Amino acid sequence: MIQEARQRANAANEPHRARIVDTKRKLRAQITDMPARFASITRSVESQIEEIVQERAQGIQPVPDFDFDQLNRVTEEQKHKIRQRGCLVIRNVFEDQRVVDWNQQLDEYLTNNNYLEKLSSSGAVDNYFSTLASDKPQIYGVYWSRPQMEARTNPAMAAVKRFLNRLWRINSPDGLVFDPDHDLLYADRVRFRRAGDVSLGLSPHVDAGSIERWIDPAYSGKVYRHVFGGDLTQYDPFEAWGRTEIAEIPSPAVCRMFRTFQGWTALTPQGPNDGTLQLLPVANAMVWMLLRALQDDVPDDELCGAAACRAMIVVKDYHDLLLRGYGSIPQVEPGDTVFWHPDVLHGVEDEHRGTDYSSVMYIAPVPDCAKNRVYAKLQQTAFEAGLSAPDFAADDFEVDFDGRFTKQDLSALGLRQMGYSD
Ligand SMILES: [Fe+2]
Numbered sequence: 001m002i003q004e005a006r007q008r009a010n011a012a013n014e015p016h017r018a019r020i021v022d023t024k025r026k027l028r029a030q031i032t033d034m035p036a037r038f039a040s041i042t043r044s045v046e047s048q049i050e051e052i053v054q055e056r057a058q059g060i061q062p063v064p065d066f067d068f069d070q071l072n073r074v075t076e077e078q079k080h081k082i083r084q085r086g087c088l089v090i091r092n093v094f095e096d097q098r099v100v101d102w103n104q105q106l107d108e109y110l111t112n113n114n115y116l117e118k119l120s121s122s123g124a125v126d127n128y129f130s131t132l133a134s135d136k137p138q139i140y141g142v143y144w145s146r147p148q149m150e151a152r153t154n155p156a157m158a159a160v161k162r163f164l165n166r167l168w169r170i171n172s173p174d175g176l177v178f179d180p181d182h183d184l185l186y187a188d189r190v191r192f193r194r195a196g197d198v199s200l201g202l203s204p205h206v207d208a209g210s211i212e213r214w215i216d217p218a219y220s221g222k223v224y225r226h227v228f229g230g231d232l233t234q235y236d237p238f239e240a241w242g243r244t245e246i247a248e249i250p251s252p253a254v255c256r257m258f259r260t261f262q263g264w265t266a267l268t269p270q271g272p273n274d275g276t277l278q279l280l281p282v283a284n285a286m287v288w289m290l291l292r293a294l295q296d297d298v299p300d301d302e303l304c305g306a307a308a309c310r311a312m313i314v315v316k317d318y319h320d321l322l323l324r325g326y327g328s329i330p331q332v333e334p335g336d337t338v339f340w341h342p343d344v345l346h347g348v349e350d351e352h353r354g355t356d357y358s359s360v361m362y363i364a365p366v367p368d369c370a371k372n373r374v375y376a377k378l379q380q381t382a383f384e385a386g387l388s389a390p391d392f393a394a395d396d397f398e399v400d401f402d403g404r405f406t407k408q409d410l411s412a413l414g415l416r417q418m419g420y421s422d
Helices: 002-030 034-057 070-072 076-086 096-112 115-122 145-154 157-165 217-223 285-292 316-323 369-385 412-417
Strands: 064-065 085-090 178-184 190-193 202-205 263-264 277-279 337-340 347-348 356-363
Touching: 034 285, 034 316, 064 070, 070 085, 070 157, 070 316, 076 085, 096 115, 096 145, 096 217, 145 356, 145 369, 157 178, 157 412
Parallel strands: 064 085
Antiparallel strands: 085 337, 190 356, 202 347, 263 337, 263 356, 277 347
């Protein structure tokens, strides 16, 4: 396993090799207390994982869980837990019947417009996940259906996004990093996973950058400045400074917006063994991964399997500790939502052993800021023409789809979220 991961990473990292070597040398030189520092984050992650393992053994779900109606009453203590776990479930954001209707409408949209025939004749391949052990996600590349746009621009979803954005510390030496109360919109895809499917699984990974987390100056000098020097206890995964300044290495399927959380809305009931989401509910586990790659047993030009232009993966030989705390999210029902911090390790169960479709719409909070406004402009052009969203493979299946959502259909909130008005 380690050899295979090493070869793939080395090939992908070849254009960045000198920068990786140079960055590792600098970071190792500036961290003067490495053994103590690494021991301290190892203890922190180990004790959190131990607690999570015990909770699961007692039937307690480690993922914080709230009803939409409770959002205004979440206590500071509960927010602390959400920030520590880096993930949460918010239930009943949408009523059951509305979601059943959306699911039906999505099915009709795809069927009536011959999506599958177009897909099979296009030969389109998305290789972002090709370093993962179990790839070929059954994810549908449609962006502009009526159900997707209605869910994204719904006032209840806007309230959820405000709550999530406000979990972040937005003050910085450069002023406010983003506007937590006004979210833009990131057009993402849908997942329809058939019962019995074994092809959709995604191995544990992290999005929002792989080798960038070490070599990008906004990551190493701002976001992780307390990790790579100074006082590690000052590090806060929810401090926003620098997060909107990351220059991702260009690649066909990396998110160019800053998402305060990744997330999805359930279209069908799904839980453990239904081919659903798995994650490690430890927000600062990334710190451990960052420092792990700077230990003496890792070659100077390697970052424990992290590869440019790919999801950042977990390599068992290096990251075994983290896998002990990795597990499935609780059962969710249609209209429930799940969100996880951009540093949180996650994936999709290899096998769907349930009896029904396990389906979701990917909807994530993308607060208003300069970085996200740049992408919103590109997205407007795609939206108006029915092209694939700019971050994704240019299949452009929906150009002539009947029933596509158009600019005329946008509410005032929708117009603002798409960046058409302030
Ligand atoms: Fe992911």
